[in-house]
Amino acid sequence: MFNNVTIVGVGLISGSFALALKDKGYAKKIIGVSRTKASTDKAIELGIIDEALPLEEAVRQSDFIYVAIPVDATIPVMKQIMNLVTDKQIIADAGSTKFVLCNSLADHPMRKRFVATHPMWGTEYSGPEAAVRGAFKDRSCVICEKEKSDEDAVSLVEKIYKSLGMHIAYMDPENHDIHAAYVSHISHITSFALANTVLEKEKEEDAIFELAGGGFESTVRLAKSSPAMWAPIFMQNKENVLDVLNEHISQLRKFKSCLEKENYEYLVELMENANKITRIIK
């Protein structure tokens, strides 16, 4: 469907996306752009990209440009790309925050060639080695400000995501960022904090963690996530993340108070309420 596709960033998301584009026959050639030569070398070796080029050159050669880099870097890079593209090219991003980005690009004359997307899939790993086949399946992809993008651009991007097995949700950037804080960003913060809690203890006592089992592993695995990727997300979504974090700390304090006061009944009530999460995750 495309001749050349450029992915900016050759990591977990862009790499998995590139593999899918190739597998589904959407791209003849995939060009990778990265500040780090080691990353593009690795991506070529892994068959994720066909060649590495500097951004300008890559954009000129491509029908479709997909940007998946830390959200703070996305803004200047996206402006640079928009300054280069024509009415025939399509751009999309995959960032975990949408409000600041959409606002920054709102007045650009080529805004209509850009589709603001957030495919809600990921793992705790990063870099080209983290890219996997079959990613994105059965997950949601949020598209923001659909009305600000050209119809041909939106429908092509939707078609790609749908063919990867994603269902599309439309949201304005503000709402996206609120929801992302609740269903993704807070989980990462609690995992990071839980890891630090346990590592603090580890300083005191060696070798106690041979016990760490399945429950611990699943609540803490996101603590392995990349700070370079996540710190800018938390910062850009600061207000919403702080709202959720304050609520979460106050929920933890309820548990604390139950234990301190040995209020067994209220403790059970808190847990029974938490059980209702099966409404959201089966």
Add this chain to the structure above:
Amino acid sequence: MFNNVTIVGVGLISGSFALALKDKGYAKKIIGVSRTKASTDKAIELGIIDEALPLEEAVRQSDFIYVAIPVDATIPVMKQIMNLVTDKQIIADAGSTKFVLCNSLADHPMRKRFVATHPMWGTEYSGPEAAVRGAFKDRSCVICEKEKSDEDAVSLVEKIYKSLGMHIAYMDPENHDIHAAYVSHISHITSFALANTVLEKEKEEDAIFELAGGGFESTVRLAKSSPAMWAPIFMQNKENVLDVLNEHISQLRKFKSCLEKENYEYLVELMENANKITRIIK
């Protein structure tokens, strides 16, 4: 190896244990004891137990009695069992707390027939339907106060756990409870609290959680766990759980402060420190 084995409680742990005993050829007949007829009926239907009997009758008929019920109920039930057994019988429990139980049983004349164990495996599900084949594999099993149990009892219990693929760790009950607070109990509390955080938000806005993806699911899945099982654990291990919970809240506050003050560098530092968790979980 045994003729008859009794499991007290016919749920996730005891059920999975019973299935394993049968599969490994350790038991000819498994007797189930439960306050709830629906549970033993279900356990018979699922092939977990061969018959259901009242506690006294079951204990009299059994070579080995395995108790996996909420930790507050374990103490009186264990005393009742100890009052019934002879020198030929072996008892073990699977409880997630060890200090209060071991102390309560310390002076019982049949203490030596009891092995205090905690196989560190579980899922967020409960009841006989939650029992699975192949459970326990590659996980740790803690045995406490090994020296207070008869050698034949300890070595048989060890042999069973090892044959399920578990590695045995020896600890005194105090240390077990500290470590369990860090590697298991806190994960459950953070999950319960995270679920409540998100459900609090859900009250305000409908249908936002179609977005909930993999990261969220893994940090919150323990929130589906049984309050009847976990409330007594938190209560019995109150002091240790409060220590960890206080540390965890203070770690979360560090993230909060970074965001409030836009201290990007310290935020990255906190996350890089959290990344060291790969030392503990690969």
